[in-house]
Amino acid sequence: MITAYTGTQVRAAEEPLLADGLGDVLMQRAAYGLAAAVVNELKSRGSRLNGSRVVVLVGKGNNGGDGLYAGAFLAARGMRTTAVLTGNAAHPGGLAAFERAGGRVQRLTEAELPALAAEAAGADAVIDAVLGTGAKGGLRGSAAHLIDAITATRDAEHRDGLLVACDLPSGIDADTGEAAGPVLPADITVTFGGAKTGLLADPGADYAGRVLVVEIGIEEHLPAPSMRRLEEADMARLLPHPSRRAQKYSRGVLGVVAGSENYPGAAVLACRGALAAGVGMVRYLGPPSVADLVRQSCPEVVCSTGTVAENRVQAWLVGSGMGPHDHEQLTRARDAIASDLPVVADAGALPALPAMLAPHVVLTPHAGELASLFQRLGHGEDREAVEAGTLAAVRQAAVRTGATVLLKGATTLVAAPWGTTFSQADGTPWLATAGSGDVLAGVIGALLAQAGADVGRFTDLGIEGDGRWAAIAALGAALHGRAGKAASEAASGGPIAAGGIADALPEIWGKVSMLSNYGAWKRNSHSQPLR
Numbered sequence: 001m002i003t004a005y006t007g008t009q010v011r012a013a014e015e016p017l018l019a020d021g022l023g024d025v026l027m028q029r030a031a032y033g034l035a036a037a038v039v040n041e042l043k044s045r046g047s048r049l050n051g052s053r054v055v056v057l058v059g060k061g062n063n064g065g066d067g068l069y070a071g072a073f074l075a076a077r078g079m080r081t082t083a084v085l086t087g088n089a090a091h092p093g094g095l096a097a098f099e100r101a102g103g104r105v106q107r108l109t110e111a112e113l114p115a116l117a118a119e120a121a122g123a124d125a126v127i128d129a130v131l132g133t134g135a136k137g138g139l140r141g142s143a144a145h146l147i148d149a150i151t152a153t154r155d156a157e158h159r160d161g162l163l164v165a166c167d168l169p170s171g172i173d174a175d176t177g178e179a180a181g182p183v184l185p186a187d188i189t190v191t192f193g194g195a196k197t198g199l200l201a202d203p204g205a206d207y208a209g210r211v212l213v214v215e216i217g218i219e220e221h222l223p224a225p226s227m228r229r230l231e232e233a234d235m236a237r238l239l240p241h242p243s244r245r246a247q248k249y250s251r252g253v254l255g256v257v258a259g260s261e262n263y264p265g266a267a268v269l270a271c272r273g274a275l276a277a278g279v280g281m282v283r284y285l286g287p288p289s290v291a292d293l294v295r296q297s298c299p300e301v302v303c304s305t306g307t308v309a310e311n312r313v314q315a316w317l318v319g320s321g322m323g324p325h326d327h328e329q330l331t332r333a334r335d336a337i338a339s340d341l342p343v344v345a346d347a348g349a350l351p352a353l354p355a356m357l358a359p360h361v362v363l364t365p366h367a368g369e370l371a372s373l374f375q376r377l378g379h380g381e382d383r384e385a386v387e388a389g390t391l392a393a394v395r396q397a398a399v400r401t402g403a404t405v406l407l408k409g410a411t412t413l414v415a416a417p418w419g420t421t422f423s424q425a426d427g428t429p430w431l432a433t434a435g436s437g438d439v440l441a442g443v444i445g446a447l448l449a450q451a452g453a454d455v456g457r458f459t460d461l462g463i464e465g466d467g468r469w470a471a472i473a474a475l476g477a478a479l480h481g482r483a484g485k486a487a488s489e490a491a492s493g494g495p496i497a498a499g500g501i502a503d504a505l506p507e508i509w510g511k512v513s514m515l516s517n518y519g520a521w522k523r524n525s526h527s528q529p530l531r
């Protein structure tokens, strides 16, 4: 599990060590980890270290101090290292160490700016150590102009020197991932003590590149994380496994209320997603013409004409491929939401929701749908505002609706109305294809139908109470993302259609669970010799 913390949480964890006079030790560890990351990355690019050119952009706080100490390590390794001081002061210990190691110091002035920007743009590596967790707002003044000039020169001259952010890309809010002013997009962010939540939420994640966490000795003082990312081992622990005496009803039945005359394919794709994700049975409810298509495409699905109350299921999927005029389907969607069973509510169901929901209702909007939801709730956020602050938006949506909210995108965020948030980024941009969201709804619906009453596998991972609905949604996003990636890789990195995500999913499920759950698999398997 990758865990992430707010800047405030990390600073609070540093407090006891700072009180013991260990501030300099923490900074040295951070700086050493940063320098090592630069060295490793340059080596992996095939660059010679001796004589290579490094520019450190230095702010006046401790983030700049980290950069200066890292620059001192690199200068001592024979790299030609320049520190550009962007503020009216610099960390005294870091500056002294940097100069002792033979580094060159330049103060940023308007007159020097073009030459310094050209030097940074042409360098083998740039370390961005202007602002860290102590930033108030984005880069301003000459530091902002410098970043603009470096970016413009790199673009114009097609330069691709390594860009490394110290703790976080300067100008990104450590807690929210929001970007204020210009930001240098990093290849790698080397972050200290624990990942910051803003690195795992867009747009922060767009600028962070690969995130490396350097342990500096504060980890045992960190509180419960404010964000989590499921990795393979966590997925394996959360995936349901049929017991030896399982039958289709005990495995979970998902009721699907999706599709319409206009969008019949959404019903098929939602059913395909569900069938690929371990459910015991799928019951489809919808217009006869759509049911015919579902029967032809997925003969495993049982189509029914009855009401929601007449169909016994363990969870519902509602909304994919439904419009505002599909009254009969919308009535079924509302009944499903009122049923007290777990529900995934997608697309066309979102405008038809009651004002107050519960955490076992999982909403799956993309940014545009979330903006519309806010507008109906009387708040003016438009799509751009949601995209500029995805973490704040998804949390606010969960608090306002009382539901678990999954915001789709390059990074998918899931927020419970209280407690933890999940961030998954397992996919590929090829997932941005029509019908992809319908498959995701099917996968989450199938997982909800299999959730049962066993909460042990969640509490084992530190996920308490209603946080498990968010964990299930995150698990769905992780499976969907990995399946999309696998489908694209099977096409040598080429494009995928939504149905291909469902086709690739069982193998992903198998690989993930076999990796870490071999014991459970073996116990239930009849292919093992009996002893």
Ligand SMILES: NC(=O)C1=CN([C@@H]2O[C@H](COP(=O)(O)OP(=O)(O)OC[C@H]3O[C@@H](n4cnc5c(N)ncnc54)[C@H](OP(=O)(O)O)[C@@H]3O)[C@@H](O)[C@H]2O)[C@@H](O)CC1
Residues within 6 Å of the ligand: 014, 018, 023, 024, 026, 027, 028, 030, 059, 060, 061, 062, 063, 064, 066, 130, 131, 132, 133, 134, 135, 136, 137, 138, 139, 140, 166, 167, 168, 192, 216
């Ligand atoms: N604590 C520790 O021992 C350890 C900390 N560590 C490192 O310290 C970092 C946090 O350091 P920090 O608290 O000094 O804040 P930092 O991010 O450098 O920036 C604040 C400075 O910038 C200024 N400033 C603020 N906003 C600005 C703006 N928009 N534009 C321009 N200037 C602005 C602000 O000045 P002020 O506005 O207050 O006058 C202040 O001087 C953390 O990210 C990690 O890298 C690690 O070494 C581990 C050990």
Ligand SMILES: Nc1ncnc2c1ncn2[C@@H]1O[C@H](COP(=O)(O)OP(=O)(O)O)[C@@H](O)[C@H]1O
Residues within 6 Å of the ligand: 366, 408, 409, 410, 411, 412, 427, 428, 429, 430, 431, 432, 433, 434, 435, 436, 437, 438, 439, 440, 480
């Ligand atoms: N750039 C991207 N990188 C990775 N995944 C993406 C990207 N864009 C979209 N996705 C994923 O693809 C799916 C798209 O869903 P959605 O927008 O509902 O599409 P549709 O309505 O066409 O089915 C979501 O799971 C989303 O997270």
Ligand SMILES: [K+]
Residues within 6 Å of the ligand: 063, 128, 129, 130, 131, 132, 165, 166, 167, 168, 169, 170
């Ligand atoms: K920084």
